[in-house]
Amino acid sequence: MKRLNDNVVIITGAASGMGRAMALLFSKQGAKVVASDINEESLSKVVKEIQDEGNQAIGIVCNVAKQEDVEHLIDQAIESFGKLDILVNNAGIMDNFLPAHEVDNDTWNRVFAVNTNSVMYSMRKAIPIFMKQGKGVILNIASAAGVVGARAGMAYTASKHAVVGMTKNAAFMYAKEGVRINAILPGGINTNIGTTMTNPSHFGYGKTMPGMELNPRFGESEEIARAALYLVSDEASFVNGALLAVDGGWMAY
Numbered sequence: 001m002k003r004l005n006d007n008v009v010i011i012t013g014a015a016s017g018m019g020r021a022m023a024l025l026f027s028k029q030g031a032k033v034v035a036s037d038i039n040e041e042s043l044s045k046v047v048k049e050i051q052d053e054g055n056q057a058i059g060i061v062c063n064v065a066k067q068e069d070v071e072h073l074i075d076q077a078i079e080s081f082g083k084l085d086i087l088v089n090n091a092g093i094m095d096n097f098l099p100a101h102e103v104d105n106d107t108w109n110r111v112f113a114v115n116t117n118s119v120m121y122s123m124r125k126a127i128p129i130f131m132k133q134g135k136g137v138i139l140n141i142a143s144a145a146g147v148v149g150a151r152a153g154m155a156y157t158a159s160k161h162a163v164v165g166m167t168k169n170a171a172f173m174y175a176k177e178g179v180r181i182n183a184i185l186p187g188g189i190n191t192n193i194g195t196t197m198t199n200p201s202h203f204g205y206g207k208t209m210p211g212m213e214l215n216p217r218f219g220e221s222e223e224i225a226r227a228a229l230y231l232v233s234d235e236a237s238f239v240n241g242a243l244l245a246v247d248g249g250w251m252a253y
């Protein structure tokens, strides 16, 4: 028995890293995957990979920083597959490890637009749909930086703390409406997110280094995808408002 049979799943940032791994794994588990990303070329490769395996996926280009793109994504998913069961807010970018005294408005606003506002836009749009059907699951990919202080710069850390706050607030608010909302806090994972760091702050990067050296190891995207599969499936029916660290023990120190 496949674990996500006939579930319609939206995954943002699905062209790379953890989003791609979730799209591949969820489709193997019977989900109809609505893969979305700002990078059209890489997105179409992931969709083709899924379809070549005989599984179901469509690709929708979406800049999650734009409210209209996010709303269009959810409308298109429902138009294509008739419903929405699971929403995974995964797209995210880094912040060049900028500490408070170096952070510029552009970085702050961009990081919040992609990492935080996007999650609010999609939750605001999806939750009424889930309330109407009495069922729905949201998984937010936050970060270890969503609960501790110095795994990144100030903008990234604050943006992920906000995602943790939204997860817990909404999980309680809509629990009786049948909506489950959880977050994964990945540790260091081998993905392409480093490409969003163009000019890391010497000061900020240096301050995070002692903590980085405590990381037992880097993880792989597939290790996040397997934890995500559990949280979005009915096996996690009583798991709501949880923050699951998937970090090889890094935060346990």
Ligand SMILES: NC(=O)c1ccc[n+]([C@@H]2O[C@H](COP(=O)([O-])OP(=O)(O)OC[C@H]3O[C@@H](n4cnc5c(N)ncnc54)[C@H](O)[C@@H]3O)[C@@H](O)[C@H]2O)c1
Pocket: 012, 013, 014, 015, 016, 017, 018, 019, 036, 037, 038, 039, 062, 063, 064, 065, 090, 091, 092, 093, 094, 114, 141, 142, 143, 144, 185, 186, 187, 188, 189, 190, 191, 192, 193, 194
């Ligand atoms: N890699 C890590 O060590 C790590 C650790 C903790 C949390 N995270 C979080 O995990 C999530 C996934 O990141 P990843 O490491 O797989 O990175 P990644 O760069 O490999 O993948 C992220 C994807 O998001 C897409 N994206 C970026 N901006 C977008 C936008 N505005 N609209 C739509 N798509 C956009 C990118 O094109 C890319 O395909 C992010 O939210 C990130 O903050 C990553």
